[in-house]
Amino acid sequence: MAPKRTTVRDLRRQNRSTLLSTLFFDGPLSRYELSRRSGLSAATVSNVTGELVDDGLVVEAGSVDSDGGRPRVLLRVNPAFGHVVGVDVGETGIKVELFDLSLTQLAAFDRPLSPSSPTAVASLIAAAVRDVVDSAGVPASTVLGVGIGVPGTVEQGTTAVVHAPTIGWDGVRLEELVASASESAWPLYVENGAKTQGQAEMWFGAGRGARHVVIALIGSGVGAAVVTDGGVYRGATSSAGEWGHTTIVYGGRPCRCGALGCLEAYVGAEGILDRYRKARGRELAAGDEQSTVAALIDSASRSKTAARVLEETAGYLGAGIANLVNLFNPERIVLGGWAGLALGSHQLDRIVAATRAHALRHPYEQISIELGRLGPDAVAVGAATLPVAALLDRAADPRKPAPRVDIA
Amino acid sequence: MAPKRTTVRDLRRQNRSTLLSTLFFDGPLSRYELSRRSGLSAATVSNVTGELVDDGLVVEAGSVDSDGGRPRVLLRVNPAFGHVVGVDVGETGIKVELFDLSLTQLAAFDRPLSPSSPTAVASLIAAAVRDVVDSAGVPASTVLGVGIGVPGTVEQGTTAVVHAPTIGWDGVRLEELVASASESAWPLYVENGAKTQGQAEMWFGAGRGARHVVIALIGSGVGAAVVTDGGVYRGATSSAGEWGHTTIVYGGRPCRCGALGCLEAYVGAEGILDRYRKARGRELAAGDEQSTVAALIDSASRSKTAARVLEETAGYLGAGIANLVNLFNPERIVLGGWAGLALGSHQLDRIVAATRAHALRHPYEQISIELGRLGPDAVAVGAATLPVAALLDRAADPRKPAPRVDIA
């Protein structure tokens, strides 16, 4: 069912999509340059871009004068063509952000979230989306879609089914709930937050330009977004990339997922702190996880115990990364998530060394390990990316509104 | 560079490829049925298949009478259109097999292989290929290509570079060596043996019909072929799927790759035997690995130690499989390789239970775990599959001989 190119019109759609995507990611570009990059003839580029301009998707953006000869007119995606909303459903609150097509933020709302029923959360989302759109004074009709990142696995079927144990969701059809809670019929895209954050790193962060990347995300939980051949890898039911619950110490520490020896139990924030607690033999000062980890890292220069725990953490993490390297053979590893960034900026050498020790030589030699550039607030941008990807993918074909499209 | 559909001719090529592949995998089929499956109009199917018949790629194969009305004429790929050769370079010998286009074996040669230089092996391969083609009386010109499966990682670049520590190869450009050792200019396709074996399971074995599969191969070494979206996953430099050197016991048993705690050190044949040896506290009876493992499994009903070692093996293996499930979210796991089949047929329940214990619930619920159906001799068929895949992929476009194509 997948490779069903058939009519000659699909060709056009494909070329529209290619040109639009090129403009989006590498724009502004002249028609001439587009022709060079896409391999399409100048005639076709002219023809297709003309259509895109007529449709309002693309606008001219000044010109660059050549030394002798007609100056090139630059084209770029029209940021005002439409708007997208990104929602980050976190464990303690939701963030809703409105963007224009160039993913420039126009408005943002934060709402605290006390543990409540999925239906209540859905209503909250629907209301917040409506509010953020209204507050920015954006006409509802220009909203192209709403992307929602959630903290759990999302099975993509006819409708997305969310399993998020940390907030007590099991088999929640979030898409349907939000749709029925909101009066607007904006297309909804529900996706795992790690995947949306990964997509954000790919589009705007440390993943740019690469086609095979693993974005490792470490916070309270541990996850990964695996990008293969330029697209987020989903697997059969879209729950791929559950790196955190990969066994790294057979029979080791119990994990909150119920299994023993998961990577998350060693390098997740809670796992690190708990190991430190045990090593010191007494409780830590109270405080939220994030600042406690920061304090731990800070104390490493003074406390031998802290230093050792962090050293061990780097070892486990390196082994975990090496597993990704051996299995996926990426060209780049991006280390993200708040704890990942904290660990990475103080221990990167050690992490890299541990990775080298555990990975096979040849796949190891392909990779570079980098820190993420976006931070955990990228979940919302990443979610907003989903409707944009859908737009680029179907090239906003005016003839076929395409209710639902997988992102690229 | 990937999604470059441009001209209207690519469309035709694509449709040729689709129809030819459908006939190859699901044939024989009538034009009518082809039209139904491909979504192409009857006119186009008629047109394209006519071309394929003219080119000799497809032949009519009887007809099926309908109840009143013109009977459907069945079409199938012409097995005699060409021939392909599959080579299995093992650690102790090479197998060379000749097939027709339907992958029916026409001739086979085995050659023992004493450790020798890559150049010598290349000459041996070239000579054996020539011999097998001659012995079957097949005209050299009908040989469409030669696939070579090797026991090590293969970096696919402009030319394949082989790293096979077990036979002492490091950075061997096998393709070039074989090409210069043989007088025929048949296209060569070099690939990791685990991947070719996996491809064979996908085409003819336990993987049929699924799109996301992991074929786990356990013998002396441990590897995996990961199939995502119907195609063998390669990663950035084609060395993905090195499951055996994934860390499963951080700081555990030393592995021959130099790292500690690799899965292979626990569930590879040598790892199993060594653990048994240590558990018994004395040496085992001499014998080759394969029969020793068989004896160990056989003795499990009498020896508590043997039973315990196997039980532990199932545990490690289950955890390893669970890692694949969590990371790749496949719909099917195929357990293969001689040791994998041996373990699987005596311990499948235990392995499945251990997998369930370590995998997340939702991805776990998607999978079925099955035994491979082909055995390790499938490496050669799998290798022969490579030139066939190339043929199907470019649909044997008469205008463009396509020197080198990635397999589907």
Next chain:
DNA sequence: GACCTTAGTTTGCGACTTAAAATTAGCCTA
């Protein structure tokens, strides 16, 4: 102001798929 250079457009054509009409190719009935 004549002439060159480069960017973008038009025009004419060959290739492609499709829907609809026309043609087979068997089977059945009288």
Next chain:
DNA sequence: TAGGCTAATTTTAAGTCGCAAACTAAGGTC
């Protein structure tokens, strides 16, 4: 043995598409 009927292919007549080549636009140089 001739109609008649049904259903699979083929043919025919559009309608699209991308491309090469010819052409126009816009800016320099001398």
